[in-house]
Amino acid sequence: MDVDVQEPQAEEKKKEKKKKEKKDKKAKKAKEEDTNVQTDTPSAEAPAEESAQGEESSQKGNRFICFVGNLPYSANRESLTAHFEKISPVSVRVATEKDKPTKCRGFGFIEFDNYDRMKTCLKLYHHSMFDDKKYPPRRINVELTAGGGGKSEYRKSKIEAKNKKLFEERQRNAKEITKEKERRAHAEETGEDAFAGVHPSRRNRMA
Known part of the structure; x- marks a missing residue:
């Protein structure tokens, strides 16, 4: 009789042990996952920080x-x-x-x-x-x-390209100004204004 009672008790104990082991394993896994997340987060943030630093340096550049x-x-x-x-x-x-x-x-x-x-x-x-x-x-x-100084060919060509673009822009502006002057002179002579009622900022586009 004693043996029969002890056997089911032993089985129950084994089952409880297995359950505990499973719980422990789950808890360990959860802990490992938490630590992985914590260690991964800075590494995920690092590229963002690097890109921010890159942007700052490009702005400084x-x-x-x-x-x-x-x-x-x-x-x-x-x-x-x-x-x-x-x-x-x-x-x-x-x-x-x-x-x-x-x-x-x-x-x-x-x-x-x-x-x-x-x-x-x-x-x-x-x-x-x-x-x-x-x-x-x-x-x-x-x-x-261009900043930096020096007489390198690259720097010279860079400055030349910039100023060529600037010169062309100034030429366009000068043409627009002369057109506007001619239009005003014509309006004064004839007493007619082709752009009457049109805002001054839009007149150059319509000329």
Whole structure:
């Protein structure tokens, strides 16, 4: 009798043991999965961080610099800053003679913190009159340039391509201005305005 009672008890104990083992295994697996998720998360975030850093470096790589030419020998950082003060350049540099640090070599560079300011500078200050009260006022050239310095062929071709595009844009603008002047003169002579009632910003497109 004792043996018969003990056998089912032993079987029940075995079953309970197996159940416990299964539970333990499941718990271990769950823990392992949790740790895998935790270790994977940073690695998943890492590329995002790297791409963010890449974007920052690319933004830093984009510099908005203009070349300023035909400056008088008396031009210096202060007079050039004063000339461009309305568009707030972040950096102003004047090229000077090695043996005479106060003598300008006739050109300089101005840098802006964004593209729009640089574009405004190219539009409004090209052929503006520079007057430092030391030399007679003279018309200066404002062109595009590339950061980094040097005289490599790649840099030269890059600057040349940029300024060719800028020249073409300026030519188009000049043609539009002359067209508008001609239209106004015609309207004054005849007393008729072909674009009456049309907004001025749309007139150039219709010309």
